[in-house]
Amino acid sequence: MRGSTITGISIDGEALVERLAALASVGAIGDTDGACRLALTGEDRDGRNLVVAWMHDLGMDVSIDGIGNVVGTLAGAEPGPAVMCGSHIDTVRTGGRYDGNLGVLAGLEVVEAVQRSGIITRWPLAVGFFTGEEGSRFAPDMLGSLVYTGGLALEEALDIVGTDGAVVGEELERIGYRGSAPCPSPPPRAFVELHIEQGPILFAESIQIGVVTGVQGISWSEITVAGQSNHAGTTPMAMRRDAGLAAARVAAFVHDLAGEFGPPQVATVGRLELHPNLVNVVASDAVLTVDLRNTDEALLLEAEARLAAFLEDLAAGTGTGITTRRLARFAPVEFDPEMVARVERVAGELGLSHRRLCSGAGHDAQMFAPVCPTAMVFVPSWEGISHNPAEHTEPEHLEAGANVLLRVMLELAEVVEVRS
Amino acid sequence: MRGSTITGISIDGEALVERLAALASVGAIGDTDGACRLALTGEDRDGRNLVVAWMHDLGMDVSIDGIGNVVGTLAGAEPGPAVMCGSHIDTVRTGGRYDGNLGVLAGLEVVEAVQRSGIITRWPLAVGFFTGEEGSRFAPDMLGSLVYTGGLALEEALDIVGTDGAVVGEELERIGYRGSAPCPSPPPRAFVELHIEQGPILFAESIQIGVVTGVQGISWSEITVAGQSNHAGTTPMAMRRDAGLAAARVAAFVHDLAGEFGPPQVATVGRLELHPNLVNVVASDAVLTVDLRNTDEALLLEAEARLAAFLEDLAAGTGTGITTRRLARFAPVEFDPEMVARVERVAGELGLSHRRLCSGAGHDAQMFAPVCPTAMVFVPSWEGISHNPAEHTEPEHLEAGANVLLRVMLELAEVVEVRS
Numbered sequence: 001m002r003g004s005t006i007t008g009i010s011i012d013g014e015a016l017v018e019r020l021a022a023l024a025s026v027g028a029i030g031d032t033d034g035a036c037r038l039a040l041t042g043e044d045r046d047g048r049n050l051v052v053a054w055m056h057d058l059g060m061d062v063s064i065d066g067i068g069n070v071v072g073t074l075a076g077a078e079p080g081p082a083v084m085c086g087s088h089i090d091t092v093r094t095g096g097r098y099d100g101n102l103g104v105l106a107g108l109e110v111v112e113a114v115q116r117s118g119i120i121t122r123w124p125l126a127v128g129f130f131t132g133e134e135g136s137r138f139a140p141d142m143l144g145s146l147v148y149t150g151g152l153a154l155e156e157a158l159d160i161v162g163t164d165g166a167v168v169g170e171e172l173e174r175i176g177y178r179g180s181a182p183c184p185s186p187p188p189r190a191f192v193e194l195h196i197e198q199g200p201i202l203f204a205e206s207i208q209i210g211v212v213t214g215v216q217g218i219s220w221s222e223i224t225v226a227g228q229s230n231h232a233g234t235t236p237m238a239m240r241r242d243a244g245l246a247a248a249r250v251a252a253f254v255h256d257l258a259g260e261f262g263p264p265q266v267a268t269v270g271r272l273e274l275h276p277n278l279v280n281v282v283a284s285d286a287v288l289t290v291d292l293r294n295t296d297e298a299l300l301l302e303a304e305a306r307l308a309a310f311l312e313d314l315a316a317g318t319g320t321g322i323t324t325r326r327l328a329r330f331a332p333v334e335f336d337p338e339m340v341a342r343v344e345r346v347a348g349e350l351g352l353s354h355r356r357l358c359s360g361a362g363h364d365a366q367m368f369a370p371v372c373p374t375a376m377v378f379v380p381s382w383e384g385i386s387h388n389p390a391e392h393t394e395p396e397h398l399e400a401g402a403n404v405l406l407r408v409m410l411e412l413a414e415v416v417e418v419r420s
Numbered sequence: 421m422r423g424s425t426i427t428g429i430s431i432d433g434e435a436l437v438e439r440l441a442a443l444a445s446v447g448a449i450g451d452t453d454g455a456c457r458l459a460l461t462g463e464d465r466d467g468r469n470l471v472v473a474w475m476h477d478l479g480m481d482v483s484i485d486g487i488g489n490v491v492g493t494l495a496g497a498e499p500g501p502a503v504m505c506g507s508h509i510d511t512v513r514t515g516g517r518y519d520g521n522l523g524v525l526a527g528l529e530v531v532e533a534v535q536r537s538g539i540i541t542r543w544p545l546a547v548g549f550f551t552g553e554e555g556s557r558f559a560p561d562m563l564g565s566l567v568y569t570g571g572l573a574l575e576e577a578l579d580i581v582g583t584d585g586a587v588v589g590e591e592l593e594r595i596g597y598r599g600s601a602p603c604p605s606p607p608p609r610a611f612v613e614l615h616i617e618q619g620p621i622l623f624a625e626s627i628q629i630g631v632v633t634g635v636q637g638i639s640w641s642e643i644t645v646a647g648q649s650n651h652a653g654t655t656p657m658a659m660r661r662d663a664g665l666a667a668a669r670v671a672a673f674v675h676d677l678a679g680e681f682g683p684p685q686v687a688t689v690g691r692l693e694l695h696p697n698l699v700n701v702v703a704s705d706a707v708l709t710v711d712l713r714n715t716d717e718a719l720l721l722e723a724e725a726r727l728a729a730f731l732e733d734l735a736a737g738t739g740t741g742i743t744t745r746r747l748a749r750f751a752p753v754e755f756d757p758e759m760v761a762r763v764e765r766v767a768g769e770l771g772l773s774h775r776r777l778c779s780g781a782g783h784d785a786q787m788f789a790p791v792c793p794t795a796m797v798f799v800p801s802w803e804g805i806s807h808n809p810a811e812h813t814e815p816e817h818l819e820a821g822a823n824v825l826l827r828v829m830l831e832l833a834e835v836v837e838v839r840s
């Protein structure tokens with residue numbers, strides 16, 4: 001009986017596309033599809049207000065915790081932990097329309113579909129969005145879900161200083177999202193996150209659904225080089241302490257290291273700043289970041305060790321002082337096998353092509369993995385492009401992913417009644 | 421008779437040190453000895469006003485030309501081209517107290533000494549300071565002297581846009597230094613520039629006076645890299661078009677190229693900027709500058725060609741688009757042999773240790789070399805440090821250099837009378 005009743009239900013794909021467009025118009029980047037809503041900025045606040053308004057429209061009970069995580073809940077027939085889905089709505093500076101937003105807005109469409117179909121679930125359904133997942137302004141990334149699941153003390157999180165000097169606690173107060181809900185929160189019954197792949201695999205193989213088995217480990221560090229500013233014309237090469245050269249060597253080294261390790265190892269220097277940054281002055285100081293990721297913790301540890309050894313030689317070889325500050329470190333995560341199998345089965349039942357894969361990006365779901373059964377559903381990213389206004393996922397893929405999310409959540413929340 | 425009268429004259433070293441300190445207090449950098457007076461900024465204006473006031477105090481006739489070059493002239497017994505000394509008072513962002521300023525303020529002390537001694541010269545004595553020598557804000561460097569000597573049309577120079585988007589002509593109007601004196605100007609009878617070495621040679625060899633034989637060639641270019649911004653975790657290394665990596669490769673290449681060529685070749689990437697400059701985003705764009713210098717034009721041309729070839733391969737290898745814009749290019753300069761010999765002889769007559777050397781830095785004097793007999797006098801830089809608030813030259817070296825300047829100028833201007 002339940003199976004058949006569920007079979008009739010599906011997501012309104014057009015409504016989902018409209019919500020994504022409406023949210024992307026907040027902090028829109030020129031006339032692109034992209035948006036810039038760095039965590040806890042005015043744009044982030046405006047985006048939050050829009051999604052919270054939608055939650056209220058759906059009759060959900062909205063709670064906000066001390067780090068600004070927002071959870072909308074639809075009551076079930078019985079009290080108890082909710083079956084939760086969600087993601088984030090903050091973006092990188094050059095953000096796309098789908099990263100994070102899809103998992104949150106698809107959750108609202110799940111609630112809408114459930115209500116439209118007159119379904120009552122045994123357990124509550126919840127949709128959450130978590131503060132500062134991108135880490136572009138405040139490190140570590142996945143900050144909100146980390147605090148939500150007890151991985152970082154709220155007090156520590158509130159004191160974090162951003163790249164622009166802003167402080168998390170002050171910014172939360174400023175935008176009105178420092179809530180009173182308990183934090184860390186009691187874990188949900190289960191957590192499911194729908195997200196674009198942000199990588200090229202599903203797109204390249206024309207597969208509709210990615211069944212995510214886990215998330216690769218992430219190591220972020222900030223490297224500061226102290227050299228000696230000097231005249232670029234009169235200082236013999238042998239007498240220089242060039243912080244800019246040292247920084248460049250690091251960027252080249254980590255790239256070559258990733259090449260030596262081979263996939264899935266990736267390494268990126270995305271941020272690099274010189275001082276005084278003038279054409280005819282040898283740089284006295286440099287600050288750069290290194291992003292290392294691997295699905296294998298042992299290899300990730302080895303990459304970190306190789307980098308540390310290189311920096312030691314580099315400091316000696318360039319006569320510079322080099323210090324490293326850890327910005328973020330997460331070990332690889334494996335999702336609950338039963339949850340993964342469930343996503344895989346549901347995709348098959350819906351007649352969708354699918355494959356298992358490991359996430360190359362960090363996601364809020366990885367913070368939930370230690371505290372409750374957790375899974376992720378991926379949909380293709382056009383040409384694998386992400387963190388870019390050109391980020392795109394076909395409407396039918398958005399709808400397919402949302403339907404998988406709907407079925408998985410209904411199975412976990414148990415349909416007890418269908419009012420006609 | 422003349423010889424003996426000249427012998428009695430010398431510079432007031434303490435007054436010179438006081439003027440240098442007073443000028444350094446304009447745009448002072450914290451509590452260091454350094455100053456920041458980027459060309460045509462409010463700080464530059466304030467520094468100019470101070471020096472112009474000093475010129476008036478000395479009874480000099482002050483003229484300002486269309487590019488903001490300021491020349492103070494003390495009349496001689498006969499009209500005609502002046503024997504000129506001078507340099508610049510603009511600084512890099514992390515400027516020291518002596519670079520440029522010494523050559524201008526020592527010129528004022530020469531005038532002061534001449535007047536104190538009641539000397540009348542046949543030809544006028546002039547002291548000039550020239551706009552934007554450093555090139556830190558507006559390229560090319562040595563802009564003012566380049567226009568003064570007819571190397572660049574005034575109209576072109578006024579349209580130059582700075583690193584901050586400011587326009588030369590507008591900034592000259594704003595600070596009140598767009599003058600009416602003819603530009604290019606008729607060449608002086610001779611030009612002599614006293615300057616700190618800004619390099620380590622005289623300091624390392626404990627030599628008091630550097631007899632400058634010429635200036636090495638300078639090649640500045642700005643390189644723009646267009647790549648693809650993408651997710652740092654999910655984009656396989658092989659699928660990247662990383663503008664940041666390409667920029668880093670350039671910095672490493674030019675350093676290694678200088679090592680391969682050996683001295684006097686130097687190569688510097690002093691400016692490097694990434695966009696969007698975020699830890700978890702592969703950079704889509706990079707802008708960097710390359711500063712190449714050599715005393716041998718053929719080698720400098722070869723270095724430029726090697727760089728161009730490298731950039732072509734790099735663009736192909738990294739899948740990026742790379743464009744190069746020339747910011748400045750000056751061939752090596754050789755100073756007038758008679759003038760060089762004169763400086764050398766005068767240093768010897770004053771009992772000062774001296775050696776010949778070629779300048780590693782560009783100087784206003786090299787712009788005068790094609791239009792009149794020109795020479796430069798170097799004094800030691802403490803540990804060769806320059807373009808840095810820690811830049812330092814011992815008072816006795818400042819005074820020694822100024823006395824060489826005084827003698828050389830008096831010989832060239834010819835003492836015709838000494839009023840007791």
